[in-house]
Amino acid sequence: MTKREVVKMVLDGKKPPYVPWSFKFTEEPKQMLQEHYGVDDLDPVLGNHILNLGSDIGFFEEVEPDMFQDVFGVIWDRSIDKDIGDASAPFVISEPSMEGVKFPDPHDPRFFANIEPEIAKKPDLFRVFQIGFSLYERAWSMRGMENLLMDFMMYPDFVHELFTKIADYNIEQIKKAMEYDIDAVYFGDDWGQQHGLIFGYDTWKEFVYPQLKRMYGFARDNGKYVMIHSCGDVDELFPDLIECGLNCFNPFQPEVMDINEILPMYQGKLAFHGGLSMQKTLPFGSVEDVERESKALIDLGKNGGYIFSPSHSVESDTTKENILKFIEIAQEQLK
Numbered sequence: 001m002t003k004r005e006v007v008k009m010v011l012d013g014k015k016p017p018y019v020p021w022s023f024k025f026t027e028e029p030k031q032m033l034q035e036h037y038g039v040d041d042l043d044p045v046l047g048n049h050i051l052n053l054g055s056d057i058g059f060f061e062e063v064e065p066d067m068f069q070d071v072f073g074v075i076w077d078r079s080i081d082k083d084i085g086d087a088s089a090p091f092v093i094s095e096p097s098m099e100g101v102k103f104p105d106p107h108d109p110r111f112f113a114n115i116e117p118e119i120a121k122k123p124d125l126f127r128v129f130q131i132g133f134s135l136y137e138r139a140w141s142m143r144g145m146e147n148l149l150m151d152f153m154m155y156p157d158f159v160h161e162l163f164t165k166i167a168d169y170n171i172e173q174i175k176k177a178m179e180y181d182i183d184a185v186y187f188g189d190d191w192g193q194q195h196g197l198i199f200g201y202d203t204w205k206e207f208v209y210p211q212l213k214r215m216y217g218f219a220r221d222n223g224k225y226v227m228i229h230s231c232g233d234v235d236e237l238f239p240d241l242i243e244c245g246l247n248c249f250n251p252f253q254p255e256v257m258d259i260n261e262i263l264p265m266y267q268g269k270l271a272f273h274g275g276l277s278m279q280k281t282l283p284f285g286s287v288e289d290v291e292r293e294s295k296a297l298i299d300l301g302k303n304g305g306y307i308f309s310p311s312h313s314v315e316s317d318t319t320k321e322n323i324l325k326f327i328e329i330a331q332e333q334l335k
Helices: 003-011 027-037 115-121 136-143 145-154 156-177 201-221 235-244 259-265 287-300 320-334
Strands: 050-056 060-064 067-070 075-077 126-131 184-188 225-229 248-250 271-276 306-310
Touching: 003 126, 003 306, 027 320, 050 115, 115 126, 126 156, 136 145, 136 156, 145 156, 156 184, 156 201, 184 201, 201 225, 201 235, 259 271, 259 287, 271 287, 287 306, 287 320
Parallel strands: 050 126, 126 184, 184 225, 225 248, 248 271, 271 306
Antiparallel strands: 060 067, 067 075
């Protein structure tokens, strides 16, 4: 059975032969692992089951030291956060109006350039086309977070228009991606805080939910699985997300939701990817803590509905020893 088939079993609510895994890393730990293993491509040595395709959050051009511009025109300051950075003023949308706002080409060849070469190299992996900053995050990066949060209340028509435009853009990109042999579409969009949603359920239901139904529905109607990443305490949204067509939720943070209760509760309805504490265990725990938590998660996921992983892309505050331990625990399943 290929890794691709094992992931499909999990997403279909079936019991897999073992718990699949897929790990992601920010730049510094990624480079550390590349040096440790002596490779550029980590997927084969890690045994990852998911092949990430597309560009995720897009392409960036350095316009001055530590300042990078994305394809939407947003300037990201990477003087502190070297991975993505902080969206900086002046923002692309300075007023609550779509007049004069231009979007990039959703069919830009760069978004699709790695699909065929990566599939050719790793044909046994589950193929996921990624769209990062897929709605709310794209909107606040262009408008500014504080501005957008006020716009929800003061200029709702503008927000609806902006969100519709972003969803239209994503659907166009998905249409192009479906010309290739992909299995799923992944949407990245953080809605949660440590406690509850950033802007409350009613606002989410009015502005975000209708666009998710369009985007997720389009992917599902074309025979693709739907996966999302949304950090924070968002489990109150799971029934709505399932209704929209969601198959798999990431990052499954143990600090903000009871993963031991939630995974069995949604068995056969929604799969989860993540779960290994990125806020506590990995940066502050011992190797023994990582081993214990990793084994518990794999045991929890043996009946299906679970893909093992840290609850976020692993960041630079995690030691190499802790990283190597959860990799070892995952791979031991096949020995």
